[in-house]
Amino acid sequence: MAEDSVDVLIIGAGASGAAVAYGLAETRMHIVCLEQGDWMKQSEYPTNFMDWEARAAGPFGNSPNHRGRTTDYPINEDGSPIKVANFNGVGGGTILYAGHFPRFHPSDFRVKTLDGVADDWPIDYDTLAPFYDESDRITGVSGLEGDPAYPPKPSLMPPLPLGRSGTLMANGFNAKGWHWWPSDSAIATEPYEGRDQCINLGACTTGCAQGAKASTDITFWPHAMRAGVELRTRCRVREVTVDDDGMASGAIYYDENGNEQTIKASVVIMACNGVGTPRILLNSTSSRFPNGLSNSSGLVGKNLMFHPYAHIFGVFPDEVDGPRGPHDCIWSQEFYETDTDRGFVRGFTFEGARGHAPVSIAVNGMLSGDVPWGAGHHEVYRQRANHICGMVAICEDLPEAHNTVTLDPHLKDPDGIPAPKLTYTLSDNSTRMLEFSIDRAREVLEAAGATSVQSGYPIVGGGWHLMGTARMGTDPDQSVVNEWGRSHDVKNLFIVDGSVFVTSAGVNPTRTIQALALYVADTMKQRLANLFD
Amino acid sequence: MNDTISSDSNVTESDLVALRAVAGTIIPASEQYQIPGADDEAIFRTIVSLVREQGDGTLKTQLAELQSRCQERHGCSLQKLSPTDRTSELKDSSNARFLYRMIHLTANAYYQDGRVLASIDLKEEPPFPGGHEVPQGDWSLLDPVRKREPFYTKV
Ligand SMILES: Cc1cc2nc3c(=O)[nH]c(=O)nc-3n(C[C@H](O)[C@H](O)[C@H](O)COP(=O)(O)OP(=O)(O)OC[C@H]3O[C@@H](n4cnc5c(N)ncnc54)[C@H](O)[C@@H]3O)c2cc1C
Numbered sequence: 001m002a003e004d005s006v007d008v009l010i011i012g013a014g015a016s017g018a019a020v021a022y023g024l025a026e027t028r029m030h031i032v033c034l035e036q037g038d039w040m041k042q043s044e045y046p047t048n049f050m051d052w053e054a055r056a057a058g059p060f061g062n063s064p065n066h067r068g069r070t071t072d073y074p075i076n077e078d079g080s081p082i083k084v085a086n087f088n089g090v091g092g093g094t095i096l097y098a099g100h101f102p103r104f105h106p107s108d109f110r111v112k113t114l115d116g117v118a119d120d121w122p123i124d125y126d127t128l129a130p131f132y133d134e135s136d137r138i139t140g141v142s143g144l145e146g147d148p149a150y151p152p153k154p155s156l157m158p159p160l161p162l163g164r165s166g167t168l169m170a171n172g173f174n175a176k177g178w179h180w181w182p183s184d185s186a187i188a189t190e191p192y193e194g195r196d197q198c199i200n201l202g203a204c205t206t207g208c209a210q211g212a213k214a215s216t217d218i219t220f221w222p223h224a225m226r227a228g229v230e231l232r233t234r235c236r237v238r239e240v241t242v243d244d245d246g247m248a249s250g251a252i253y254y255d256e257n258g259n260e261q262t263i264k265a266s267v268v269i270m271a272c273n274g275v276g277t278p279r280i281l282l283n284s285t286s287s288r289f290p291n292g293l294s295n296s297s298g299l300v301g302k303n304l305m306f307h308p309y310a311h312i313f314g315v316f317p318d319e320v321d322g323p324r325g326p327h328d329c330i331w332s333q334e335f336y337e338t339d340t341d342r343g344f345v346r347g348f349t350f351e352g353a354r355g356h357a358p359v360s361i362a363v364n365g366m367l368s369g370d371v372p373w374g375a376g377h378h379e380v381y382r383q384r385a386n387h388i389c390g391m392v393a394i395c396e397d398l399p400e401a402h403n404t405v406t407l408d409p410h411l412k413d414p415d416g417i418p419a420p421k422l423t424y425t426l427s428d429n430s431t432r433m434l435e436f437s438i439d440r441a442r443e444v445l446e447a448a449g450a451t452s453v454q455s456g457y458p459i460v461g462g463g464w465h466l467m468g469t470a471r472m473g474t475d476p477d478q479s480v481v482n483e484w485g486r487s488h489d490v491k492n493l494f495i496v497d498g499s500v501f502v503t504s505a506g507v508n509p510t511r512t513i514q515a516l517a518l519y520v521a522d523t524m525k526q527r528l529a530n531l532f533d
Numbered sequence: 534m535n536d537t538i539s540s541d542s543n544v545t546e547s548d549l550v551a552l553r554a555v556a557g558t559i560i561p562a563s564e565q566y567q568i569p570g571a572d573d574e575a576i577f578r579t580i581v582s583l584v585r586e587q588g589d590g591t592l593k594t595q596l597a598e599l600q601s602r603c604q605e606r607h608g609c610s611l612q613k614l615s616p617t618d619r620t621s622e623l624k625d626s627s628n629a630r631f632l633y634r635m636i637h638l639t640a641n642a643y644y645q646d647g648r649v650l651a652s653i654d655l656k657e658e659p660p661f662p663g664g665h666e667v668p669q670g671d672w673s674l675l676d677p678v679r680k681r682e683p684f685y686t687k688v
Contacts, residue, residue, distance in 0.1 A: 047660040051645045054583065107686040114686065124688070148681040162670025170674045179678055199664025209661035323655070324665035337686045358653065362640035366559070373559045373636060374620050378566050385653045 006032045009251060009265035011237045011280065013037075014092015015510050016497040016517040017271030018216035018224065019135060023521025025227035027528070032263065033229065034253055036236035037071040037089030040217060045207035053359040056206040062096060062461055064088065071234070073413035073420075075275065077463075080424035082306045084275060084463040090233060091217035092273065093464070094510065098204050098327040099186040099213045100351060101141055102507035103132055103153060103515075107337055111398075111503050115338050115345045118398050121502045122474050122483035123519075125151070131515040131522065138223065139214040139514070140192035143184035149333040157189045160198065163321040165354040165389035166329045172448030178334040183351065185328040186214040186510075202323040203357070213326075220514075235261070238417050239284040240268050240493065246288050247532075248493045254415040267492045267524075267531070271517070274304065274466030274498040278405045279420040281470065294470070294487040294495075299480050301406055303399035303468040305504040308426055310434045310457035312441035313353070313390030314450025315383065322355035322386035329354050332391075335440065336506055344432040346396040348506045350441060355389045370454070390445055392459070393437030395430055396506040399468050426458060434458065465509050470499035485520035491532040496520050543593045544584065547610075551596060552584075552635070553577050554612040558619050559639045568652050571643045579642035595631035602627065 008024060010017050013035035021033055046055035062085035064072040069088070077083045087095040106125040111118050133154065142157035159182035162170065166182075173180040187198050187208075198212040211218055225231060234256035241262070243249040250264040270277045278301035282292040292300050329352035336347040356364075361384050365371025371380045403424045411419035426434075434457040442453050473479025476488035481500055487493040496517040498509050505512070524531060544552075557572030569576065584592060603611045603622060611619060623632050643649055647657030656663060 045661070049659050050647070051579075051641070052659060053645065054641045105685050106688045110688045114688070144675075146679060148678065148683045149685055151683075151685065161667045162672070162674070163667040164670075167668075167670045167674065170670075174674060174677055177677075179681065179684070181675070181678060199662075200667045201660040201664055203660060210664070319654075321667055323660075325667040337684075358644035358650065358655065359640050362560075362644050363637055366636045366640065367633065374561065377560055378563045378568070382566070382653065386655075 003264060004262065005264040006030045007265070008032070008267045008269065009034065009263060010269045010271055011251065012092065012271035012273065012276060012497065013090045013221070013231055014271060014273060014497070015094050015216050016513050017092070018220035019514040019517035020269055020271060020496045020521045021224040021229045022138065022220040023518045024524065025224045025229050027525060028228060031229045033231045034235035034237055034251065034263070035090055035231060035233050036073070037087075038233050039090045040095055040207060042207070042209050042211055045209040047201045047203045047206060047209045052203055052206065053357055056203065060096065060206045062086070062205070062464070070414055073417070074411055076408045076411050076419060076421040080422040080463070081426060081460065082308065082424060082458050082463045083461050084422070084466065085461055086273065086275070086466070090221060090231065091215040094215040095207050095217065096205050097215070097464070097510060100328055100508045101139070101184045101186040101511045102331070102349065103150065103184070104505045104507060104512050105149075105336065106151065108503060108505035111346065117345055118503045119473065119478070122472055128512070128515045128519060131518040132511065134518050135511060135514040138219050139186050140188050140195065140219070141184055142187060142189040144182045147181045149179055149181065149336060155184070157192060159183070160185055160187060160189060160326055160328055163325050163329065163354060164319060165321040165325075166352060168316060168318065168320060168389060168448045169330060169352045169391065169444065172444035173332055175447035176444055178332060178444070180330050180332040183328045183331045184511075185326070187326050187328060188212045188214070198326055200325040202325055202354075204327050236413070236415050236417065237280055238415070239280065240293055241284070242286050242288060242293065242490070246490065248293070248490050258415060267494065269494045269496055270499070271497045274469045274501075275405050275420050275422070277495060277497055277499045278469040279407065279418075282407050283418055289489070294480050294489045294493055296489050297477055297480060299471060299478070301404050301469050302401045303471060304403040304405055304422065304424055304466070305397040305399055305468040305501065306424070306463045307394045307397055307465045307504060307506070308430045308434055308457065309395070309459040309462045310393040310437050310441070310455060311390070311459055312393070312438055312445065312453060312455040313388050314445035314448070314453045316387050316389065316448070316450055318449070319386050320355050320389040322388070323357035325354045327353060335437070342436055344429045344436065346398065346429075346433070346506060348393045348395040348433055348437050350391045350393055350437070352391045353389060355386065358385055361385055361388065390453075391441055393434065393441060394506060394508065395433045395437065397430060397504045398427060399471070399503060400427060405469050465498065465504070467498040467501040467504050467509060470495050471502050472500040473502065484523035485516070494520060494524070544589050548593065548596055549581065551600065551610065551612045552580070554619065555623065555635050556580055556639045558616060558623065559636060560643050566652055568649055571639045576642050576646050579645065580638050583638050583641060592631070592634055595628075595634070599628050599631055
């Protein structure tokens with residue numbers, strides 16, 4: 001058999017893998033992406049079926065440990081109060097993401113300078129701005145220009161409807177005199193580049209049967225593949241290999257039949273997310289790199305950041321959207337920037353939530369005792385169904401070295417590759433921020449007319465955002481990759497996923513992940529002649 | 534009901550009668566709202582298929598334990614108890630895990646039934662392809678925010 005040898009090997013076909021593939025496609029190099037999961041079919045997404053909530057809790061669930069697809073890998077998360085939510089397949093987490101699509105703020109890249117915590121990024125907002133624009137164009141972002149919480153940014157489609165829930169919450173924020181704005185969303189509100197517009201199916205986090213939500217399998221990937229990038233599914237990478245010069249030489253992976261395969265590559269790009277990437281790097285040991293690849297700083301797998309979330313929901317006498325309409329609605333960044341009088345540094349975004357679906361209201365209500373089972377069930381249930389809405393607070397998580405991804409000594413995936421193990425504690429700063437956010441959200445919901453409010457933190461299954469475990473920086477002792485994503489130790493190894501984040505900001509990360517991947521691709525293209533110098 | 538339980542299933546006909554009684558106890562029919570209970574034939578059939586999909590071993594064991602406690606305390610099976618006694622038996626903390634599972638199964642089956650969904654103003658069909666109407670809302674609500682000066686930190 002001819003040797004399988006390519007110019008560029010991308011590992012992982014999620015948000016960042018898709019964007020970097022698209023970004024490099026015009027070079028006409030031989031680019032191959034290996035992805036452990038499958039292509040998804042819109043006709044199989046849960047909202048095609050009456051039992052969509054059951055399916056959403058089963059094969060389309062957030063947790064790889066419960067979903068139980070053979071394309072998943074298990075994660076030991078016993079040591080973390082927040083559990084991972086992901087999806088393994090073409091599109092990665094964007095298959096299930098809600099599509100909240102905020103940009104970082106300029107201050108997010110300068111937290112050390114501004115607040116004396118964590119580190120500054122080696123790049124700034126202006127560096128990423130053109131790549132945000134490019135990513136937005138491929139993604140198709142809806143929203144409204146003029147948000148005073150942000151520098152000016154374009155909006156390509158009108159915002160999602162306020163709906164009944166957004167109207168109630170907007171009134172609450174207005175009563176407090178606080179900021180709110182329609183959310184930037186990766187959901188098309190008009191037909192966009194062959195995608196249909198949103199029809200308010202209301203279950204975005206189970207996969208969009210309408211194709212209105214910009215998961216990267218239907219945005220970046222078709223462009224990249226038309227330009228010649230090859231995407232191989234059911235290929236699970238075990239390790240990145242190195243040659244005698246300490247350069248990455250390719251990867252060893254298992255194909256769909258579980259057979260071990262080798263692929264050679266001149267450049268290797270990791271795009272497996274903030275848990276998957278450190279896992280594979282730590283598993284890529286050799287005599288030259290006994291502690292894992294690109295790990296001379298010892299920082300691979302360290303500084304794991306989630307966004308701790310609080311949830312705050314109110315019961316309203318008026319009817320709300322409930323399960324009708326996308327999750328994305330309005331947001332508030334009144335408390336985004338640091339104000340030390342609040343008792344914590346950095347801040348958070350409130351993201352409005354239109355409501356809950358019928359099964360989840362019944363299950364959560366009956367299990368918590370809020371909705372009785374037996375006599376009296378129907379009466380109370382009817383006061384809840386289509387009458388609950390509220391918000392979540394997505395809090396900036398600061399990097400701490402003791403929050404880690406390591407290799408589990410016992411747990412393995414179906415191909416025998418060691419599983420990742422998480423160790424994470426919620427910091428005091430996060431706890432204070434979460435509690436503050438709950439108090440403020442309660443004020444908003446009460447001002448909006450809520451008759452009762454329920455809240456809690458953290459959202460246990462809310463490890464949606466995986467960041468920081470191979471951070472970027474200019475100092476090889478303090479970072480894993482340089483300011484354009486190239487490994488300090490291995491000059492033909494790049495990382496483009498959320499692992500490279502220096503800090504997490506108080507917003508969802510995917511718009512920034514995609515912009516970063518495009519920026520890395522662009523820098524590679526600019527430097528093709530001396531890429532490894 | 535036999536056709537909805539796989540042939541290698543552990544669940545017997547008498548187990549099904551008991552599970553059906555439990556489902557109807559958790560979500561009873563309502564004359565006021567003109568809706569069936571979760572012991573309705575079609576809804577219970579969904580419960581049974583969920584049990585089959587998820588595996589019935591643990592449920593079977595939990596039910597057997599509950600039944601033997603019923604025999605000890607009341608001298609009859611769960612399904613023969615009055616609704617009030619059945620309710621208090623289910624509320625006994627020793628049945629917590631069984632109740633937890635049955636609440637999940639019952640709610641999942643009940644709130645995907647078209648008749649039930651229609652009674653709470655939701656469509657009697659899957660969300661796709663029909664979708665939902667969501668009112669645009671009044672964007673003039675945004676006027677006070679539009680008047681604000683930019684307040685992000687400039688660096
Ligand atoms: C339910 C849910 C809701 C979310 N909501 C939002 C939101 O509203 N807004 C937002 O910004 N973000 C959201 N996210 C997060 C978002 O999905 C991620 O930020 C984004 O997908 C991360 O991109 P990535 O490229 O870093 O990794 P991923 O998208 O996770 O892609 C990694 C890919 O690598 C593959 N891979 C991993 N290991 C291997 C291996 N060894 N071999 C081969 N392939 C491998 C995986 O199968 C996967 O497809 C949400 C996520 C979930 C699960």
